[in-house]
Amino acid sequence: MKISFLIPVLNYEPTLAETVQRLRDVCTSEEAEILIVFDVTRPECLGQVEPQRADLTTKFDARSFVRLNERGFGSALRYAADQARGDVVVPIMADLSDDVSVVPAMRERISAGADVVAGARYIKGGRIVGDTPKQRLSLLYSWLIVAMSEIKCRDISNSFKMYRRDVWQAVNAQAGSFDLSAELTVKAAVLGYRVEQLPATWVNRQVGKSNFRLVRELWHYGRWAAIGVLCLPARWLVVAGLGLPLFVKRVARRRIFASGHVRAAGSYATALLSDTAQGELDDR
């Protein structure tokens, strides 16, 4: 099974070479191809990017692409996946945050029948080094979706996942930004693909600059949560959805009886009926 590692880089990442080296430590060129998509929005970075591309090809057999004046984490990964030739694809961040030692175990899970294998920080054995409020929000995001849908992945927003390439293509993702990982995971589950998870350690960026803008991303992520919850509601939600109207009806009936209105209406009806019967007798 051949792997395609997809690395998005915005302008320049000082830890890119080390990221690629770590990938080559776990997979040879026969086992995996490495595709890098540089989005260069700052022209002064081209001078650094071009020699680095040549160096990465010579040393690590990495293929790279440059998009000028175009950007988007999701669109860069989708672009890389379109060039991929492997059986599975794995997005890898160039800031050394992903735990590439998990890759062989992910491959085994795919061989055993999984369609998507998530590197999960929020399950036993997984962890975060350098926690920030953003990570806590991502934990809450996955927790809410898992509680309200049937998706079996406790780390929906983490980009570090192995996807069968045909599953990636079948999902036909549209996200251009960081929410691509959530879109792929949620839609794969909705389409009935098997989503599994393995514990992974995630290390927060030590050098360079984060490109993630929280407020801008909230809406992007929200729409995939809504799709997951609407298309795959958790069993307890379905039960509650059916049970709630029955419960409300029962409570309402008890309250109406307790209020005495029913008894009053009953006595009124009895009196009315007996008056009518008496009237009929009188007429005879």
Ligand SMILES: Nc1nc2c(ncn2[C@@H]2O[C@H](COP(=O)(O)OP(=O)(O)OP(=O)(O)O)[C@@H](O)[C@H]2O)c(=O)[nH]1
């Ligand atoms: N090609 C491309 N790569 C991007 C873009 N935005 C981010 N990246 C890359 O995607 C990877 C993750 O980006 P980060 O800025 O670290 O985002 P993050 O990991 O969510 O944020 P931190 O937690 O702060 O590290 C890095 O390798 C970036 O260079 C983009 O618009 N285009």
Ligand SMILES: [Mg+2]
């Ligand atoms: Mg990062």
